[in-house]
Amino acid sequence: MENFINGMWTKPRSEQYADVFNPCTGEVIETFACSNIEDVNEALHVANLAFKNWKKTPVAQRAVLQHKAATLMRQNAERLANSLASELGRPLAGCFTEISRSADLLDFYAEEGLRMKGEIPLHNLEGEKALIVREAIGVVVAITPFNYPITLLVMKLGAALMAGCTVVAKPSEDTPISTLILAEIFMEAGYPPGVFNVLTGWGYEIGNALIEHPITAKIAFTGGTSTGKRIGATAAMHNKRITLELGGQSPAIVCEDADITTAVIAIVRHAFANSGQFCYRVNRVYVHKTKYQAFLAQAVALAQKLKLGNPHSNADMGPIVNQKIYQNSEAQVLDALEKGATVLTGGQRLRGEEYDKGWYFPPTIISDTNHSMKIMTEETFGPVVGIMPFETNEEAIALANDSEYGLAAYVFSEQVGTGLRMAESLEAGSVWINNISRSYHDVPFGGVKQSGIGREKGHYGIEAYTELKTIYLNY
Numbered sequence: 001m002e003n004f005i006n007g008m009w010t011k012p013r014s015e016q017y018a019d020v021f022n023p024c025t026g027e028v029i030e031t032f033a034c035s036n037i038e039d040v041n042e043a044l045h046v047a048n049l050a051f052k053n054w055k056k057t058p059v060a061q062r063a064v065l066q067h068k069a070a071t072l073m074r075q076n077a078e079r080l081a082n083s084l085a086s087e088l089g090r091p092l093a094g095c096f097t098e099i100s101r102s103a104d105l106l107d108f109y110a111e112e113g114l115r116m117k118g119e120i121p122l123h124n125l126e127g128e129k130a131l132i133v134r135e136a137i138g139v140v141v142a143i144t145p146f147n148y149p150i151t152l153l154v155m156k157l158g159a160a161l162m163a164g165c166t167v168v169a170k171p172s173e174d175t176p177i178s179t180l181i182l183a184e185i186f187m188e189a190g191y192p193p194g195v196f197n198v199l200t201g202w203g204y205e206i207g208n209a210l211i212e213h214p215i216t217a218k219i220a221f222t223g224g225t226s227t228g229k230r231i232g233a234t235a236a237m238h239n240k241r242i243t244l245e246l247g248g249q250s251p252a253i254v255c256e257d258a259d260i261t262t263a264v265i266a267i268v269r270h271a272f273a274n275s276g277q278f279c280y281r282v283n284r285v286y287v288h289k290t291k292y293q294a295f296l297a298q299a300v301a302l303a304q305k306l307k308l309g310n311p312h313s314n315a316d317m318g319p320i321v322n323q324k325i326y327q328n329s330e331a332q333v334l335d336a337l338e339k340g341a342t343v344l345t346g347g348q349r350l351r352g353e354e355y356d357k358g359w360y361f362p363p364t365i366i367s368d369t370n371h372s373m374k375i376m377t378e379e380t381f382g383p384v385v386g387i388m389p390f391e392t393n394e395e396a397i398a399l400a401n402d403s404e405y406g407l408a409a410y411v412f413s414e415q416v417g418t419g420l421r422m423a424e425s426l427e428a429g430s431v432w433i434n435n436i437s438r439s440y441h442d443v444p445f446g447g448v449k450q451s452g453i454g455r456e457k458g459h460y461g462i463e464a465y466t467e468l469k470t471i472y473l474n475y
């Protein structure tokens, strides 16, 4: 597929394309354009030109277009979900969920954008007022990872467009197809050309050009912490605004008074969703010593019921997207085994006719863990969970916070006060108590420590694409 620039399919200057693979079969299913610096320049100029009018388009008109795009997404759900399933390998039902939730998020931002306000402070000075107005910041570069390509783009796109910004999106090399289809859908919704552009290519080749370009006003990035830190450093050198949604290593604490069944169901479902390729998934679990054995037994039994297979079968989990991501899970299991851990279920790549062509890694639960092991300290991005017992709540908090990451944390306790006190002590952008739901559209999402800078979603998500201006008015 070609780039989508200025409302048109556009050949890359290099005239080079790279393959997109189906992770279940290893087959080439599409190609993406390998853009170069000239393509970056063109896309940013086009977006900048479109910005001049888009920022003046009444916000109500922007909302109408955004609702239309959401409706068209739902109407095209089958096409989008199938393309997601083929490039990502996730079971189809989960792909439909991603599309419908992303459409809902567009609708949410369309409504929330209508409520954005400035301020007029009450100075009570005769003939003088200070007006605090919000202005769109300009052209936004949205760089997204492979694992939820539509949702993670819409988190940026829906907010930026409602704020009056225009967007150049750079999707992952693994899953660019669904993003290109989305651009076509937005065009059909009636967006002016140049408002939403998609440029594909290798991050390391065009990343710096996108970030450093004088036209780029903001970089909204979701991806790995090491990539994000490099982007953050380059952005800082050029004084660009940034939002960074980075890696996670999220802990769950199961207290002495927790309902074990509730905790097991929530944790197992969450830890293995999207084959563990999920930024705020549960990566490690601390269980009170009195509940430890019961928790292990129930968690293993539930994990073993999960079926692996291709997206069109009745599977709960698909393969891991590529060899590099797969190797991380394998290496972390080996590291834990070398340091004395026990694999209770899973732990090895699945083999057999159905599995040989994909990187299928089964749900893996590891006990006898400690913090010398990578599984307890480094992001896995695969279906592997480390579990260890604790004696006091203070110890559990200290273990949970013993991480460079701070994206999410989970607490299970029948005492609301205990759960709340723990939530206040946990170093994380979001804490769930007694359940693990998806993150809601109307509340902020983001990380602390090495998990990121800034917040997406809610009205905070839209404000992040605006700048405040103060106008002193004498009359």
Ligand SMILES: NC(=O)c1ccc[n+]([C@@H]2O[C@H](COP(=O)([O-])OP(=O)(O)OC[C@H]3O[C@@H](n4cnc5c(N)ncnc54)[C@H](O)[C@@H]3O)[C@@H](O)[C@H]2O)c1
Residues within 6 Å of the ligand: 143, 144, 145, 146, 147, 148, 152, 170, 171, 172, 173, 201, 202, 203, 204, 206, 207, 208, 222, 223, 224, 225, 227, 228, 230, 231, 245, 246, 247, 248, 278, 279, 379, 381, 407, 447, 451, 452
């Ligand atoms: N915090 C969150 O909300 C969140 C959500 C999903 C995924 N993630 C993180 O994403 C990671 C997995 O995704 P991935 O493997 O696709 O991440 P990645 O960092 O490898 O790639 C993400 C994007 O960055 C681009 N990129 C790579 N090098 C670049 C450079 N030098 N300049 C600019 N762009 C560059 C890639 O092409 C891709 O589009 C995990 O670490 C996960 O935790 C975070």
